[in-house]
Amino acid sequence: MHSSSWRPKPIAPLPDDEFVAWQRLLDERLGIEVPAHRRHFLETSLTLRMRELGIDHYHEYRQRLTKGVSGVVEWMALIDRITVQETRFFRDADAIQLMREHIERRIRSATRPLAIWSVGCSTGEEPYSLAMVAADVAEQFGKRLAFGVTATDISTPALLKAREATYPERKLLEMPANYREQFMLPAEQEGHWQVLSEVQARCCFTRGNLLDMGDSPLSGMDIIFCQNVLIYFRKNRRIEIVNNLIDRLRPGGLLILGAGEVIETPVYRAERVDDKRVLAYRRRMI
Template identity: 35%
Template sequence: MMTPALTNLSIQPSHAAGSAREKFDDEQYALWRSLIESRIGMVLPDIQRGLFELRVGDRMRICDLSSASYYQYVQTSAVEWQRLVEDLVVHETAFFRHLPSFELLEQRLPLFKGVVHIWSVGCATGEETWSLAMLAEAHVTQGYSVMASDISDAALATAQVGRYSWRKSERIPLLYRQFCVALPESTQASVAHLFALTRQDWQVSDVLREHVFFHRLNLMDSGQVPFRRLQVIFCQNVLIYFRQFDRRDILDALVQRLEIGGLLVLGPGEMADWDHPAMMRIKHAGTLAYERIK
């Protein structure tokens, strides 16, 4: 049975003029599903099949390839594969998206001794990452870093720029708005020109920037994660698109990256009924968080 989270997976409808759906038979679609799942973990829900066919159809036409040829090509061309991935992944996010998780960190961050290293897993366009940096800047006394990773180059590019529309700042608690720097009128105009669709009203403060590092990382290669001995791993709304067994493998890999005493803060729907011998569940209302105890 499909989980409710999976039915929310939204492949963006194509805006390309003249786009037409490429209809796959069940066997072809199963091949595509298993290719995508094995490479990036994402399970394509049946409800999104039509949109998926539309997206692949667009790419086939742009590459001027038949269905079978495109299926082969996408597996040999890293560039084309990345283009397809960019079309499939969901970047929905917000500043301070799951408030109880951030409240938990507000309490726990000041208790760490020494420099605090945080990993924002599946950072999308950066709202989660910069929220974590704001918290750390306000509550950590002996230095911090925030590593942020995602599979999407486009999302990472936006995250790194760290400019957002005024609407996005509304979710930021007052205490942390000191880290939002309004863009001067002239800069806004040029940024609006650059990004065409959205008027960007503010950017994250330089105070935060020197602590934040972005990396492209596929969680299905979690054995190759370059981060070690972390105090906080924040993983929300990423694993919900994966199968249970992939979620387990990834969570096991995340645990290995945590220092003893470190925190794993998952989204509430990320992995129900998960336990791990090295992890103790933290009781904090509304959260799904664990502490590494050995």
């Protein structure tokens, strides 16, 4: 029989002033907005991590996160708990079709390698899908297409999984059958699939915070995919990020956002792509 002291402690409510302090910290460091209705999610995520560390008070944990090198390491662990990393292969068929048409146009006049960027790539399903589409277009046109996919995310554990490139069957449910045949192999672990090494070789994973884009050397992109990331940001931040991403496109390049990520905003240097199913912008030629 378990003694009562073995029962997990209940989640302590986050005091109002602490909630505000955490909201501020997450906004400053991640750009992520935690609205009142997500307060309980924040309480739960913090408490679970605090229990692992044997910390009882929210303010104590907050102080620990903001101090020195150990704070930086702990921050990485927390990011993994509080960001939503849900993703899957070929998640948005309409967006992928738009990208495919763009590559088909580009391949006819390709004079230099095609550069694709998956922003907020999570565990890698999105960038691998994009690489498969580019490889498929090249094959269809019987052309050698030099291309590379840069994939960035703030979560180091997510990037580690992405580099492993092994996925359970359920992540592949939306992948067209011909892609599975061409680009996936059964993995050693039962019910899992491995991305073909030729596709892996096209993808480069690296840590990047959308808020520190000024430090990133990435530019001259043909296609930027940024889906299901901006929804967690405040409206002003979204506008800033979208305009920063457009700056990273080459003239005529495409920025593809998630359908739900409505940006009622002045977007400079780009025009909205006329496609009802996908929210996308094309960088102006001048």
